[in-house]
Amino acid sequence: MSTRNACAVFAILFSANAAFAASAHPAPRLGTPMTAEDATKWDLSIFPDGRGLPPGKGVAKDGKVIFDTQCASCHGDGGRGATAEELVSIEPQSLKEEAASKAIGPYWPYATTVFDFIRRSMPAGAPGSLSADELYAVTAYLLAANKVIGDTDEMNAKSLPAVKMPNRDGFEWVGVKK
Amino acid sequence: MTTELTSDDLQPVAGGGLLHRRLFLKSGLVLATAGAAGHAAAEPPAKLSEDLASPSWMHAPGAPFTPYGKPSKHEARVMRSIGANKDLPTNGVSWTPLEELEGIITPSGLHFERHHNGVPEIDPAQHRLVIHGLVKQPLMFTVNSLLRYPMQSHLIFIECGGNSNAGWHEEPIQRPLGGFHGLVSCSEWTGVPLAILFDQAGIDPKATWVIAEGADGAVMNVSLPLKKLMDDAIVALYQNGERIRPENGYPLRLVIPGFEGVTNVKWLRRLQLTTEPVMARNETAKYTELLPSGKARQFTFEIEAKSLITSPSAGQKMFGPNIYEIKGLAWTGRGKVAKVEVSADGGQSWAEAALQEPVLSRCFTRFRMPWNWDGKPTVLKSRATDETGYVQPEREMLVKERGRNGYFHYNAILSWGIDEDGAISHVYA
Incomplete structure (x- = not known):
C-alpha cells in the first residue's frame, strides 16, 4: 500500500469513528440483501391472528395418541403435570386463588401460542419433529382437555386463532403501552 | 491519617453497631470478614506442613505456561450450582456463587445460566x-x-x-x-x-x-x-x-x-x-x-432496584465480636444506584453504606459498611434506592402488593439473622 493510500484509509477510519461517536451511523454495510420470499423461510413466528400458521388440521382424538407417547412422560397423564409443568386444569377455579393454576386453560391468553410453542420447542428430545397435522392434533387435544374447545372440534389455520381463551383479557402490560 | 480507631470512630451511626462509612478513609484499617463455615480459608489446619518464612514453592521451579488459565485448585469450591429438570437436564439453571465473589465483574465461567433446552453447539x-x-x-x-x-x-x-x-x-x-x-x-x-x-x-x-x-x-x-x-x-x-x-x-x-x-x-x-x-x-x-x-x-421488562449483602450471608460464620465489613451488591434496570442503606437492627434504623466506584448505569454497584458487632443476635438488611427515587421494598410490602403466586420479579429486602454463636441464616424479618 502506498503512503498516500494508507493516509486515505486512516482518514476514513478516523472520520467513521468520530461520526459513529456522534451519530452512530457511518458503519460498513455488510448485510446481504434477502428477498421477502427468502426471509419467509426463516420466519417461524405465529401471531395471535393466525399469521404464520401452516396448512393442516387435527382433532383431539389423534392428538391424545401423540401426547401419550411423546409428552406424558414429562407432563404427566392427561397433562396434569409431572417433572414438567401442568398443562391441563379442569377444576373450576379463579385466578384470584392463592395457588391458582397457570395451566393452558385457565391462564394462557392465546391458543396460537400452544401450537407455536410445541412447534418450536417440543418434544424437548426432538424439537421440530412433529408434522403440521400432528401439531394441530396435539393442540386440539390440549385445548379439549382444558374444556376450551369440544372433543371433536377440528383445529386448523382458521379455527385455531378463532378460539377465545378464557384469560384473553387477563394481562396488564407493565413495560409498554397497549 | 491515623489507623488507630478513636472513640469517635466507634460512635455508631445507627442501631446494632453500624459505623460511619467514612471509616473506610482510614488507611490500613483492618476489618474482619465473616467466613464460609467449613472451608480451608476459614479454618487453617492445626499443623502447618510448610515453613511459612521459606515455603517449598520458593525453592523449586513453578509450573510451565498454560495457553488458557484456570482458577487455583484451592478455589475449586467456587462453582455455579446447578438446578435442572431430572427428566430433562437441558432445562434448568445454574446459579452464580455471589457470596464467593468480590468487586462487580462476574467471571465468564461463573455467569449464571438459564437454558430452555441446553447449549447449542453452533458453528x-x-x-x-x-x-x-x-x-x-x-x-x-x-x-x-x-x-x-x-x-x-x-x-x-x-x-x-x-x-x-x-x-x-x-x-x-x-x-x-x-x-x-x-x-x-x-x-x-x-x-x-x-x-x-x-x-x-x-x-x-x-x-x-x-x-x-x-x-x-x-x-x-x-x-x-x-x-x-x-x-x-x-x-x-x-x-x-x-x-x-x-x-x-x-x-x-x-x-x-x-x-x-x-x-x-x-x-x-x-x-x-x-x-x-x-x-x-x-x-x-x-x-x-x-x-x-x-x-x-405482562412485559415486565425492567429489573427494579435490588440489593443483597454478600457477606455476612447464610452459611457463613462470624468470628466473635469485632469490627466487620458488611459488603454487598446493588443494581437497578432503571439507571444508577443512588444509595444503599444498611440496617443492623432488623430494619429499625438505617445508615448509608459507601458505594464503591465506579457506579455505572445498569451495572452491579458494590457497597461496603463498617460494623461493630457486639456478639448479640441481630438481623442485617440492605435497601437500595435508584436514581429515579424507587426504593427496594420490604418483603411484607411486596407480598401484599403481588401475592405469592407471581413467581417472577422478586426484589424484596433480604434479611440475614445472626445468632449468639455467629451462625447466619436467612430470615423473614
Whole structure:
C-alpha cells in the first residue's frame, strides 16, 4: 500500500469513528440483501391472528395418541403435570386463588401460542419433529382437555386463532403501552 | 491519617453497631470478614506442613505456561450450582456463587445460566442473523461481517426474571446466597449497536415491536419494544473481552441493558420488526406475574432496584465480636444506584453504606459498611434506592402488593439473622 493510500484509509477510519461517536451511523454495510420470499423461510413466528400458521388440521382424538407417547412422560397423564409443568386444569377455579393454576386453560391468553410453542420447542428430545397435522392434533387435544374447545372440534389455520381463551383479557402490560 | 480507631470512630451511626462509612478513609484499617463455615480459608489446619518464612514453592521451579488459565485448585469450591429438570437436564439453571465473589465483574465461567433446552453447539461459519419484517430491505449477516462493524462496550448486569423466586415461599429458604439469588451476573458486553443494523435495513415507520429468536433447541423467542432496542441494545459478540461463552449465547447475544434476562436472547438468529407482540409462550404462560386480583403483569421488562449483602450471608460464620465489613451488591434496570442503606437492627434504623466506584448505569454497584458487632443476635438488611427515587421494598410490602403466586420479579429486602454463636441464616424479618 502506498503512503498516500494508507493516509486515505486512516482518514476514513478516523472520520467513521468520530461520526459513529456522534451519530452512530457511518458503519460498513455488510448485510446481504434477502428477498421477502427468502426471509419467509426463516420466519417461524405465529401471531395471535393466525399469521404464520401452516396448512393442516387435527382433532383431539389423534392428538391424545401423540401426547401419550411423546409428552406424558414429562407432563404427566392427561397433562396434569409431572417433572414438567401442568398443562391441563379442569377444576373450576379463579385466578384470584392463592395457588391458582397457570395451566393452558385457565391462564394462557392465546391458543396460537400452544401450537407455536410445541412447534418450536417440543418434544424437548426432538424439537421440530412433529408434522403440521400432528401439531394441530396435539393442540386440539390440549385445548379439549382444558374444556376450551369440544372433543371433536377440528383445529386448523382458521379455527385455531378463532378460539377465545378464557384469560384473553387477563394481562396488564407493565413495560409498554397497549 | 491515623489507623488507630478513636472513640469517635466507634460512635455508631445507627442501631446494632453500624459505623460511619467514612471509616473506610482510614488507611490500613483492618476489618474482619465473616467466613464460609467449613472451608480451608476459614479454618487453617492445626499443623502447618510448610515453613511459612521459606515455603517449598520458593525453592523449586513453578509450573510451565498454560495457553488458557484456570482458577487455583484451592478455589475449586467456587462453582455455579446447578438446578435442572431430572427428566430433562437441558432445562434448568445454574446459579452464580455471589457470596464467593468480590468487586462487580462476574467471571465468564461463573455467569449464571438459564437454558430452555441446553447449549447449542453452533458453528459460527454456519450461523446467520436475519433482520426482516417491516423493513425496506431484509438483511442477512454472517458472524464475520458483524465483527467488522464499529462496536461499543457496556458493563451490564443481566438478571433472570425468575431470580430469587424462593423469596415467595412461606418459609425462608436456607442455602448459600448464590443458590437462590444467583441468577444475576455482571459482565462487560461488547458488540454492534442494533440501531446501526436496523437503520441499514431501513425501518418501516409502522414498526413498533421486534421479535427476537435464538438458534437453540427451544428456538426461544420474545417480543420487545423497538424503541428500547434502538436506544441501547447491542448484538454482543464479546463477554469480558473474549468471545461469548457457548452457554451465554455464542456467537451472538442480544444484550438489552436493564431488561430481564429472558429478553437478552442468546444464540440470536432472527429479528423481525412488527406492529404487535407475537405472544410467545415465554411472555404469556411464563415470565408474567399473576396478582391477587386475578390479573397478571405482562412485559415486565425492567429489573427494579435490588440489593443483597454478600457477606455476612447464610452459611457463613462470624468470628466473635469485632469490627466487620458488611459488603454487598446493588443494581437497578432503571439507571444508577443512588444509595444503599444498611440496617443492623432488623430494619429499625438505617445508615448509608459507601458505594464503591465506579457506579455505572445498569451495572452491579458494590457497597461496603463498617460494623461493630457486639456478639448479640441481630438481623442485617440492605435497601437500595435508584436514581429515579424507587426504593427496594420490604418483603411484607411486596407480598401484599403481588401475592405469592407471581413467581417472577422478586426484589424484596433480604434479611440475614445472626445468632449468639455467629451462625447466619436467612430470615423473614
